[in-house]
Amino acid sequence: MKVDEATVRHIARLARIKVTDEEAKNLETELSAILTWVEQLGEVDTRNVAPLTSVVQMSMKKREDQVSDGDCADDIIANAPEVADHFFVVPKVVE
Amino acid sequence: MSDLTKLTITEARDGLAAKEFSAKELADSHIRAIDAGNEALNAYILPTPEKALAMAEASDQRIARGESGPLEGIPLGIKDLFCTKGVRTTACSQILDDFKPTYESTVTQNIWDAGAVLLGKLNNDEFAMGSSNESSAFGCCVNPWRRNGDETNLVPGGSSGGSASAVAANLCLGAVGTDTGGSIRQPAAFTGIVGLKPTYGRCSRWGIVAFASSLDQAGPLAKTVEDAALLLQVMASHDPKDTTSIDTPVPDYRKGLRNGIKGLKIGIPEEYRVDGMPEDIEDLWRKGIDWMKAAGAEIQEVSLPHTKYALPAYYIVAPAEASSNLARYDGVRYGQRIPGDDLLEMYENSRAEGFGAEVKRRILIGTYVLSAGYYDAYYQKAQKIRTLIKNDFTDAFEKVDLLLTPTTPAPAFGIGEVSGDPVQMYLNDVFTVTVNMAGLPGLSVPAGLSSEGTPLGLQLIAKPLDEETLLQAGYALEEAAGPLPVPENWWNK
Numbered sequence: 001m002k003v004d005e006a007t008v009r010h011i012a013r014l015a016r017i018k019v020t021d022e023e024a025k026n027l028e029t030e031l032s033a034i035l036t037w038v039e040q041l042g043e044v045d046t047r048n049v050a051p052l053t054s055v056v057q058m059s060m061k062k063r064e065d066q067v068s069d070g071d072c073a074d075d076i077i078a079n080a081p082e083v084a085d086h087f088f089v090v091p092k093v094v095e
Numbered sequence: 096m097s098d099l100t101k102l103t104i105t106e107a108r109d110g111l112a113a114k115e116f117s118a119k120e121l122a123d124s125h126i127r128a129i130d131a132g133n134e135a136l137n138a139y140i141l142p143t144p145e146k147a148l149a150m151a152e153a154s155d156q157r158i159a160r161g162e163s164g165p166l167e168g169i170p171l172g173i174k175d176l177f178c179t180k181g182v183r184t185t186a187c188s189q190i191l192d193d194f195k196p197t198y199e200s201t202v203t204q205n206i207w208d209a210g211a212v213l214l215g216k217l218n219n220d221e222f223a224m225g226s227s228n229e230s231s232a233f234g235c236c237v238n239p240w241r242r243n244g245d246e247t248n249l250v251p252g253g254s255s256g257g258s259a260s261a262v263a264a265n266l267c268l269g270a271v272g273t274d275t276g277g278s279i280r281q282p283a284a285f286t287g288i289v290g291l292k293p294t295y296g297r298c299s300r301w302g303i304v305a306f307a308s309s310l311d312q313a314g315p316l317a318k319t320v321e322d323a324a325l326l327l328q329v330m331a332s333h334d335p336k337d338t339t340s341i342d343t344p345v346p347d348y349r350k351g352l353r354n355g356i357k358g359l360k361i362g363i364p365e366e367y368r369v370d371g372m373p374e375d376i377e378d379l380w381r382k383g384i385d386w387m388k389a390a391g392a393e394i395q396e397v398s399l400p401h402t403k404y405a406l407p408a409y410y411i412v413a414p415a416e417a418s419s420n421l422a423r424y425d426g427v428r429y430g431q432r433i434p435g436d437d438l439l440e441m442y443e444n445s446r447a448e449g450f451g452a453e454v455k456r457r458i459l460i461g462t463y464v465l466s467a468g469y470y471d472a473y474y475q476k477a478q479k480i481r482t483l484i485k486n487d488f489t490d491a492f493e494k495v496d497l498l499l500t501p502t503t504p505a506p507a508f509g510i511g512e513v514s515g516d517p518v519q520m521y522l523n524d525v526f527t528v529t530v531n532m533a534g535l536p537g538l539s540v541p542a543g544l545s546s547e548g549t550p551l552g553l554q555l556i557a558k559p560l561d562e563e564t565l566l567q568a569g570y571a572l573e574e575a576a577g578p579l580p581v582p583e584n585w586w587n588k
Contacts, residue, residue, distance in 0.1 A: 003463070007463075008459070011459050011462045011463045011466065012459060013443075014462050014466060015418060015446075015458050015459055015462040016422075016425070016439070016442040016443050016446055017443060017446045017447050017450065017455055017458065017459070018440075018443035018444055018446070018447035019447065019455075023455075027455075027456070027459060030456055030517060031456070031459060031460060031463065033516075033517070033518060034410060034456075034460055034517060034518060035460070035463070037407060037410075037518050038407040038408075038410055038411055038473070038477075040403075040404070040407055041404055041407055041408060041411075041476055041477065041480060044401070044404055044480055044483065046476060046479035046480065046483070049479040049480075049482050049483060050479070050482055051475055051478035051479045051481070051482060052478050052479075052481035052482040052485060053478075054339075055295045055296075055309070055485065055533060055534025055559070056294065056295060056296050056341060056534055056559050056560070058296075058341065058342070060338055061335070061338060061342070063335065072197075075197035075198075076197075076428075078195070078197050079193075079194050079195060079197075079428070079429035079430070080427070080428055080429060081426060081427070081429075081430070081431070081432035082432065088427050088428055090427055090438055090441070091434075091435065091436075091437055091438050091441050092437075092438075093437070093438050
């Protein structure tokens with residue numbers, strides 16, 4: 001599977017990573033190589049195979065629907081690059 | 096006093112119990128070894144000597160009161176993927192900047208509760224994505240081993256490269272790592288130490304920086320199989336904070352360690368004889384088979400027909416899960432923020448600047464295979480192949496108790512020697528990745544030296560949750576292989 005530069009730019013946008021022209025060129029080659037390499041999976045007939053959802057058979061535990069944590073706003077914002085009181089600050093999103 | 100850094104955990108426990116030395120003296124010896132050797136090896140990206148001494152003093156007090164835990168006073172290094180409360184945790188990525196967790200990962204909490212002492216945070220590939228430690232934002236870690244008559248710096252393997260290098264160079268008594276596709280076992284093999292990846296779910300993933308959640312598992316790197324058993328004993332637990340953590344009792348891993356392997360059936364998977372495998376590896380594998388036979392095990396050829404598809408399937412599953420897990424690094428809640436004209440550009444700038452090349456590559460592959468129209472063709476297909484891989488193992492384990500394979504297809508390589516081609520680098524994990532895909536436990540035991548004079552490992556694979564048999568056979572393998580020579584110390588200032 002070959003990806004072109006436009007595709008690289010499209011997925012980079014989806015992944016929210018800015019790429020330079022040079023990076024886009026390199027990624028075009030690298031991603032194409034990796035996607036071509038994984039194409040060999042097409043040889044395997046998986047028509048009647050269920051996808052693996054869990055490696056060890058067990059039923060998922062559910063906890064009681066009760067508040068078990070919280071009241072730690074200081075901890076939550078402790079590492080934020082920009083805060084105001086107990087809020088994260090981001091660039092303006094609404095005009 | 097002899098050099099305390101050369102002890103095993105088992106010996107150090109005995110020495111502490113017999114009051115031959117204090118936890119503080121033990122920590123102090125290691126702090127001095129780190130001071131002398133870390134500049135050349137770059138194993139620790141954040142040594143924490145003050146914390147180590149404070150924890151060791153507290154240990155000495157507990158020892159004096161007769162309240163020793165199972166790892167009381169044992170100085171350990173922790174891979175920088177584990178969140179440690181108040182101690183910078185970066186996953187060796189620039190994007191986490193100066194992140195100081197306000198909580199402690201379950202595995203490390205278990206270790207501190209058992210009395211262990213933190214020596215510092217260890218180097219790894221950025222977000223554990225790599226097989227050489229070269230993708231770390233802190234620069235590559237160096238293998239204490241060198242080729243015969245050659246001063247080229249070799250990689251320690253990855254992603255738990257710092258953990259492996261530190262254990263092999265006696266900069267800690269043991270270390271904690273994680274293994275997503277071979278990240279404990281491959282570096283253990285490259286540095287001549289023991290590395291154990293437990294069954295998926297045996298150790299809690301809570302508080303570990305997530306890479307590929309259906310594959311990630313914490314495990315120990317140690318000087319001996321017995322030390323690995325001691326560490327796993329403490330690391331393993333059921334944790335309500337991780338829904339994939341397994342709720343079964345943790346057995347006593349040291350109990351049957353010396354029981355031998357007489358009558359055990361050990362399978363040799365024919366598909367692991369890959370084309371172009373170096374003679375050294377073939378020879379070592381043959382030796383391993385002979386050792387197991389001599390110890391009374393029954394050897395049987397088995398077939399794991401889907402082996403060759405494990406690695407390409409892994410390179411769909413792991414990047415897909417990574418692209419989702421790493422979406423959280425957006426410069427808003429923690430980590431580095433690079434300003435932009437609007438919110439979108441701020442995200443794009445922060446992520447472009449913060450992530451390294453390999454991490455970006457994997458996020459983009461993951462985003463591509465999960466994008467509209469491709470989910471069935473890639474992720475779903477890879478998950479179906481995982482079922483086939485798991486079925487292969489289930490069939491094999493109806494005939495045998497364990498499998499024996501080489502850990503890696505080649506010995507440690509030089510820094511920069513393989514970095515040009517991503518696919519070539521991925522092939523390092525060809526023998527280890529199947530184990531993660533099926534969620535099984537795997538153990539790498541140092542078993543000999545290559546013709547270049549560098550270490551090689553053999554891997555044992557067991558049924559889910561059968562770490563006991565795995566360690567028991569690992570112990571027998573270690574006994575048969577005998578002590579490996581130690582690398583000559585070139586790294587001290």
